[in-house]
Amino acid sequence: MTLNEYTEAANAIYMEQQNITQELSKLALSARALPTDPEFLSLMSRQWELVQRLASLNTQLMLGIMVVPKE
Template sequence: MTLDQYNEAVKGILAEQQKIAQSTAQLAMSGQANPANPEFARIMSSQWALVQQIAKLNTDLMLGIMAPKK
Protein backbone atom coordinates (compact mmCIF):
# COMPACT_ATOMS: atom_id res chain seq x y z
CA MET A 1 0.00 0.00 0.00
CA THR A 2 1.34 3.40 -0.92
CA LEU A 3 0.79 6.53 1.13
CA ASP A 4 -1.67 7.75 -1.51
CA GLN A 5 -3.67 4.52 -1.16
CA TYR A 6 -3.58 4.93 2.63
CA ASN A 7 -4.92 8.48 2.32
CA GLU A 8 -7.71 7.36 -0.01
CA ALA A 9 -8.67 4.53 2.36
CA VAL A 10 -8.79 6.93 5.31
CA LYS A 11 -10.93 9.39 3.33
CA GLY A 12 -13.38 6.60 2.53
CA ILE A 13 -13.56 5.53 6.17
CA LEU A 14 -14.11 9.10 7.35
CA ALA A 15 -16.89 9.58 4.79
CA GLU A 16 -18.57 6.40 6.03
CA GLN A 17 -18.21 7.59 9.64
CA GLN A 18 -19.91 10.85 8.67
CA LYS A 19 -22.89 8.88 7.32
CA ILE A 20 -22.99 6.86 10.54
CA ALA A 21 -22.92 10.08 12.60
CA GLN A 22 -25.88 11.45 10.64
CA SER A 23 -27.86 8.23 11.08
CA THR A 24 -27.06 8.14 14.79
CA ALA A 25 -28.14 11.76 15.20
CA GLN A 26 -31.46 11.03 13.47
CA LEU A 27 -32.06 8.07 15.77
CA ALA A 28 -31.11 10.14 18.82
CA MET A 29 -33.48 12.95 17.89
CA SER A 30 -36.32 10.46 17.55
CA GLY A 31 -35.45 8.80 20.87
CA GLN A 32 -34.44 5.52 19.21
CA ALA A 33 -30.66 5.57 19.84
CA ASN A 34 -30.52 2.76 22.37
CA PRO A 35 -29.00 -0.74 22.42
CA ALA A 36 -32.44 -2.39 22.22
CA ASN A 37 -33.02 -0.91 18.75
CA PRO A 38 -31.67 -3.31 16.07
CA GLU A 39 -30.97 -0.43 13.67
CA PHE A 40 -28.87 1.35 16.31
CA ALA A 41 -27.01 -1.88 17.09
CA ARG A 42 -26.28 -2.35 13.37
CA ILE A 43 -24.98 1.20 13.08
CA MET A 44 -22.73 0.76 16.12
CA SER A 45 -21.39 -2.51 14.69
CA SER A 46 -20.56 -0.70 11.46
CA GLN A 47 -18.80 2.03 13.42
CA TRP A 48 -16.75 -0.54 15.34
CA ALA A 49 -15.71 -2.21 12.07
CA LEU A 50 -14.53 1.16 10.74
CA VAL A 51 -12.57 1.85 13.94
CA GLN A 52 -10.84 -1.50 13.51
CA GLN A 53 -10.04 -0.76 9.85
CA ILE A 54 -8.50 2.60 10.66
CA ALA A 55 -6.54 1.09 13.56
CA LYS A 56 -5.05 -1.47 11.18
CA LEU A 57 -4.22 1.19 8.60
CA ASN A 58 -2.54 3.34 11.25
CA THR A 59 -0.60 0.36 12.63
CA ASP A 60 0.61 -0.50 9.15
CA LEU A 61 1.65 3.11 8.64
CA MET A 62 3.54 3.25 11.96
CA LEU A 63 5.29 -0.05 11.25
CA GLY A 64 6.29 1.17 7.83
CA ILE A 65 4.32 -1.45 5.93
CA MET A 66 3.96 0.80 2.94
CA ALA A 67 5.25 0.36 -0.57
CA PRO A 68 7.34 3.12 -2.09
CA LYS A 69 5.58 5.30 -4.63
CA LYS A 70 6.37 4.22 -8.20
Protein backbone atom coordinates in the same frame (compact mmCIF):
# COMPACT_ATOMS: atom_id res chain seq x y z
CA MET B 1 0.32 0.23 0.12
CA THR B 2 1.44 3.71 -0.83
CA LEU B 3 0.85 6.78 1.28
CA ASN B 4 -1.70 7.95 -1.29
CA GLU B 5 -3.58 4.64 -0.98
CA TYR B 6 -3.50 5.02 2.81
CA THR B 7 -4.92 8.53 2.53
CA GLU B 8 -7.68 7.36 0.19
CA ALA B 9 -8.59 4.47 2.51
CA ALA B 10 -8.59 6.76 5.55
CA ASN B 11 -10.79 9.31 3.75
CA ALA B 12 -13.26 6.57 2.81
CA ILE B 13 -13.42 5.52 6.46
CA TYR B 14 -13.99 9.11 7.58
CA MET B 15 -16.76 9.57 5.01
CA GLU B 16 -18.48 6.40 6.24
CA GLN B 17 -18.07 7.72 9.79
CA GLN B 18 -19.92 10.88 8.78
CA ASN B 19 -22.78 8.79 7.35
CA ILE B 20 -23.02 6.80 10.57
CA THR B 21 -23.00 10.03 12.60
CA GLN B 22 -25.87 11.45 10.57
CA GLU B 23 -27.90 8.27 10.94
CA LEU B 24 -27.22 8.19 14.69
CA SER B 25 -28.33 11.81 14.98
CA LYS B 26 -31.61 10.95 13.29
CA LEU B 27 -32.12 8.05 15.70
CA ALA B 28 -31.31 10.27 18.68
CA LEU B 29 -33.77 12.94 17.54
CA SER B 30 -36.48 10.32 17.25
CA ALA B 31 -35.56 8.92 20.71
CA ARG B 32 -34.55 5.58 19.16
CA ALA B 33 -30.82 5.65 19.94
CA LEU B 34 -31.18 2.86 22.47
CA PRO B 35 -29.10 -0.31 22.86
CA THR B 36 -32.25 -2.37 22.29
CA ASP B 37 -33.03 -0.82 18.90
CA PRO B 38 -31.88 -3.08 16.01
CA GLU B 39 -30.98 -0.13 13.79
CA PHE B 40 -28.85 1.36 16.58
CA LEU B 41 -27.08 -1.96 17.07
CA SER B 42 -26.41 -2.16 13.34
CA LEU B 43 -24.90 1.32 13.34
CA MET B 44 -22.72 0.49 16.33
CA SER B 45 -21.51 -2.66 14.57
CA ARG B 46 -20.61 -0.62 11.50
CA GLN B 47 -18.83 1.87 13.75
CA TRP B 48 -16.80 -0.91 15.37
CA GLU B 49 -15.80 -2.23 11.94
CA LEU B 50 -14.56 1.24 11.00
CA VAL B 51 -12.52 1.48 14.19
CA GLN B 52 -10.90 -1.87 13.41
CA ARG B 53 -10.15 -0.88 9.80
CA LEU B 54 -8.64 2.43 10.89
CA ALA B 55 -6.54 0.72 13.57
CA SER B 56 -5.23 -1.71 10.96
CA LEU B 57 -4.38 1.13 8.56
CA ASN B 58 -2.61 3.08 11.28
CA THR B 59 -0.68 0.01 12.39
CA GLN B 60 0.52 -0.51 8.84
CA LEU B 61 1.56 3.14 8.67
CA MET B 62 3.43 2.98 12.00
CA LEU B 63 5.21 -0.22 11.04
CA GLY B 64 6.25 1.30 7.77
CA ILE B 65 4.39 -1.19 5.61
CA MET B 66 4.32 1.24 2.74
CA VAL B 67 5.91 1.15 -0.67
CA VAL B 68 7.35 3.92 -2.77
CA PRO B 69 4.93 4.76 -5.58
CA LYS B 70 6.14 3.71 -9.01
CA GLU B 71 6.39 6.64 -11.35
